[in-house]
Amino acid sequence: MGTLRFSGHESFQCRNLWLKKGFDFVTNPDESRTDFNHDLAVLDLGVGKNMVSSIRFWLKAFDMVDDENEQPTQLAEYLFSESGRDPFLEDLGTLWLLHYKLVKKSEASIYHLVFNRFRKQRIEFTKEHLFSYLVNECERLDENHSPNSIEKDVGVFLKSYVTPDQQKKKDKIEDRYSSLLIDLNLVKKFKNYGTQENEWYKIESSDREMLPIEIFFYVILDNFDTSSTNANRRKSISFHKLMNEDNSPGNIFALTPDALVTKINQLVQNFYGVVYKDNAGVRELQFNAEFDKEEILDKYYAKN
Structure with missing residues (x-):
């Protein structure tokens, strides 16, 4: 798996249209407009500076661009080009495919660790359980990572998969429901009133009938x-x-x-x-x- 990686997402989960936005950006015929560090990137992508960095991160995390020159991968071309099969990610099968790429690529280590390792130890967990597991993994591998970065990764991971609470009105509706992978219903939130911490999550094994x-x-x-x-x-x-x-x-x-x-x-x-x-x-x-x-x-x- 290599060295663990945390942070890079600027505390934003990947939004529904970000991969398409990023693909169109890096394939701009005007090569001077394909630099994420350029001041014009904010204008071309139509988002703030931190979101520009986040889009760049998620393109790599989902294996939509190569690591060296940030050119689209074969799968990115297949999905997002003018003749792409699902440029606006309207098909649930594409979301399953992207979930697989995210876990396998391991650019964002938490996804690889949760689905390949952590859930074999705990089906049900709190944020604190997941945070402690990741800290212990860093110690086991003798790697130094900021606890603050790990904590933010936990938050972004959960926002990526968990359907938001209807009751929480502090977030904009489009922000709450624009997370790319929530329709997969892989991570569920529930209340465990018999414990001190009643906000729990679970990744239960299932038959996944909706998986093509x-x-x-x-x-x-x-x-x-x-x-x-x-x-x-x-x-x-x-x-x-x-x-x-x-x-x-x-x-x-x-x-x-x-x-x-x-x-x-x-x-x-x-x-x-x-x-x-x-x-x-x-x-x-x-x-x-x-x-x-x-x-x-x-x-x-x-x-x-």
């Missing part, structure tokens, strides 16, 4: 290299790895074991050459054909 099978398949192909260009490509993946390995669909989407079996069976039904074996205690997904992850996305967006 093509997006599920894309994650498998992207995370477990099955491409024909790789001489060491995997021709089979164990159920355990699909459920538990870093950035696996089981972790990324918080699936129950039964839900993972259901999704795998849907794969077998929809994609010739995918086979699921469950014999003598050995459970694995096998590939008897070659699949291209971009073609899988094409199939999804062609019907939506």
Whole structure:
């Protein structure tokens, strides 16, 4: 995973249209207008200076631009270009795809840690639980990070996924409901009145019926290299790895074991050459054909 990274978002969660705004900015034909540090960036993006920095951060965090020269990635072009498949992020499947990219990229470490590690320790938690876990991770890895930065990361993480309280009127409605990932319903807020701190959160494993099978398949192909260009490509993946390995669909989407079996069976039904074996205690997904992850996305967006 590399060195942990906190901060960079300027305390703003990614808003619905920010990735599209950022994509249009970095692809401006006038290269003099593609510099986030330029005074004109505020005008071109239509946001304040801190938000300009935040948009730049989120483009990298969602793996929409490369790290070196901040040019759009292939997936960013696929989604946001003039012929893009979902430039305004109207499809729930795209949000699942972006959630996966955010966790896997680990530019913002909290997302990788929460979905791959932390939720295996605690399904239900408070802000303090998550903060303490992150501090302990920093100590375990012998890394120094500002507690204030970690605390802000916790707040932004929760604002990214949790549907806001109707009762809290201090925030503007458009600010409360413009967070990019809240429609995934991955992180839920609840009251735990039997404890000193009654504002709790939970990431429960679920069947994720609204998760498109093509997006599920894309994650498998992207995370477990099955491409024909790789001489060491995997021709089979164990159920355990699909459920538990870093950035696996089981972790990324918080699936129950039964839900993972259901999704795998849907794969077998929809994609010739995918086979699921469950014999003598050995459970694995096998590939008897070659699949291209971009073609899988094409199939999804062609019907939506």
